[in-house]
Amino acid sequence: MKSRRKSPVNLVITEPQHCSIHLRLKILGRLPFFAGLSAKALEVINQRFVEVGYQADEMIYAAGDPAERLFVVAEGKIKLLQHPANGRNIMLHILSSGEFFGNLTTMGVVTYPDTAQAQTQACVLSIRADDFRQILDDHPGLALKALEVLGERLSSANRRVLQLSSMPVEQRIAFTLLELGQKLGYPQDMGMLIDVPLSRDDLAEMTGATPETVSRVMSQLQNSGIVVSGRQWIAISDWAGLEALAGQET
Amino acid sequence: MKSRRKSPVNLVITEPQHCSIHLRLKILGRLPFFAGLSAKALEVINQRFVEVGYQADEMIYAAGDPAERLFVVAEGKIKLLQHPANGRNIMLHILSSGEFFGNLTTMGVVTYPDTAQAQTQACVLSIRADDFRQILDDHPGLALKALEVLGERLSSANRRVLQLSSMPVEQRIAFTLLELGQKLGYPQDMGMLIDVPLSRDDLAEMTGATPETVSRVMSQLQNSGIVVSGRQWIAISDWAGLEALAGQET
DNA sequence: CGAGACGTTGAACCTATTCAACACTGGTGG
DNA sequence: CCACCAGTGTTGAATAGGTTCAACGTCTCG
Numbered sequence A, B: 001m002k003s004r005r006k007s008p009v010n011l012v013i014t015e016p017q018h019c020s021i022h023l024r025l026k027i028l029g030r031l032p033f034f035a036g037l038s039a040k041a042l043e044v045i046n047q048r049f050v051e052v053g054y055q056a057d058e059m060i061y062a063a064g065d066p067a068e069r070l071f072v073v074a075e076g077k078i079k080l081l082q083h084p085a086n087g088r089n090i091m092l093h094i095l096s097s098g099e100f101f102g103n104l105t106t107m108g109v110v111t112y113p114d115t116a117q118a119q120t121q122a123c124v125l126s127i128r129a130d131d132f133r134q135i136l137d138d139h140p141g142l143a144l145k146a147l148e149v150l151g152e153r154l155s156s157a158n159r160r161v162l163q164l165s166s167m168p169v170e171q172r173i174a175f176t177l178l179e180l181g182q183k184l185g186y187p188q189d190m191g192m193l194i195d196v197p198l199s200r201d202d203l204a205e206m207t208g209a210t211p212e213t214v215s216r217v218m219s220q221l222q223n224s225g226i227v228v229s230g231r232q233w234i235a236i237s238d239w240a241g242l243e244a245l246a247g248q249e250t
Numbered sequence C: 001c002g003a004g005a006c007g008t009t010g011a012a013c014c015t016a017t018t019c020a021a022c023a024c025t026g027g028t029g030g
Numbered sequence D: 001c002c003a004c005c006a007g008t009g010t011t012g013a014a015t016a017g018g019t020t021c022a023a024c025g026t027c028t029c030g
Helices: A024-030 A039-048 A129-138 A140-166 A169-184 A200-207 A211-223 A239-246 B024-030 B039-048 B129-138 B140-166 B169-184 B200-207 B211-223 B239-246
Strands: A050-054 A059-061 A069-075 A078-082 A090-095 A100-102 A115-118 A122-128 A185-188 A191-194 A227-230 A233-236 B050-054 B059-061 B069-075 B078-082 B090-095 B100-102 B115-118 B122-128 B185-188 B191-194 B227-230 B233-236
Touching: A024 A039, A024 A069, A024 A122, A039 A122, A039 A129, A069 A129, A078 B140, A090 A100, A090 A140, A090 A169, A090 A200, A090 B140, A122 A129, A129 A140, A129 B140, A140 A169, A140 B078, A140 B090, A140 B129, A140 B140, A169 A185, A169 A191, A169 A200, A169 A211, A169 A233, A169 A239, A200 A211, A211 A227, B024 B039, B024 B069, B024 B122, B039 B122, B039 B129, B069 B129, B090 B100, B090 B140, B090 B169, B090 B200, B122 B129, B129 B140, B140 B169, B169 B185, B169 B191, B169 B200, B169 B211, B169 B233, B169 B239, B200 B211, B211 B227
Parallel strands: none
Antiparallel strands: A050 A122, A059 A115, A069 A100, A069 A122, A078 A090, A078 A115, A185 A191, A191 A233, A227 A233, B050 B122, B059 B115, B069 B100, B069 B122, B078 B090, B078 B115, B185 B191, B191 B233, B227 B233
């Protein structure tokens, strides 16, 4: 019953050290967020952005740092963490290409409330918070889009509160896997592969459980033929079965 | 050791049935949110708002209803709830005068993700979502303020995720009481009174625990001289002691 | 005054944590 | 190229924190 094999998660990224996104303008222009802006405006915005590459596990900023920048993921995956007093971490989000993080609100906020860390090798664009503020002032429509983004994050956070408050671990894991599958999954022969290297500890940080418990639940899911997984990767082989475990809607 | 007495929480509200805020313009004008707008602009905005009164426990909207309106609390307290599959509720927020709820984002959102219910008798102003959208278009600065509001809510939700993921019930209750005290407390002879009628069940819905557990913890806090409480009310008599229990910063 | 809501307390039970030992994997250096 | 080792994952047994179910006390309102 050993279904382990070399990780099917794709890790090839353009460049090791420096992040070589030379077509930033194209990337920024493709963001739904900036859709509708003139080429000229985009060019101006583009000039304000800086690109930086990170190794897997490298920290981008730490909770409590002065919140001077807004970031956009260009390539790779970034995770947002919180740090309780006890040693463990809590993962709030995994972000992929095109998603924002850092200081999105530009005003009252003085320090980052969470820590951003590269989950894979990654390339990130960033801009000073007050430059972003300026852009929002110049293009009023953007603030509305930013509202949408924040609104979606708020809903997501509230869903998580609901899960933590009312579901047993197995159900929380089922939900989390479904969300990951939707967001980061891509179809494979063995099922819907979650296309991020993801350890038991990572899943534990996402579900508010211990790594041991996650391991037990995953074993059980594997025995039921619902997921297939190995070192740092997970694939969902029976989506409907997982939905059934989660309770109802995705 | 019986410290019960008639509830010290003030429940007097202007009018029983209809909510009689005849000075809406003044109320809206006082909101930090609308600060800086001209009297003329305020007048226009004011005309778009409607006022409605609610009895305690009355529902304002239910999760899943079409999200057509944005609300502002004029008087009284409103709670925002989520409903897990199992019978229990989860309280996301208690809002008081000047705070927004309902559809703040005006676009993608089609149904309310949560339920709004009057915690006390209350008066609420509301406006159609697309009228509000129009106002945001006319006064670009407002969208930035809305961003601030949402950003603060998001932080709050994330703090709650952290608590649920990493703290035992006692600590979560301590934190929750401190937050309530900060937001709704007012000094009294017996300590910082939390100025909302609040049952054990309410606290349970806020902390992700059962009413029984909350009752046990509260008894213990009362014996330690940290809080005083009775039927539907709670006062914090030893703020520093409560902070110590919560761990560190407020 | 009575009824129903609210609160308290006890005891059994159960889920998830904790601590610990062990197994597998992949990468590194000899 | 192989052996080893650290990181990762698995599994077991004991424990603890919280829930559940149930009974009872107490306050408030009609």
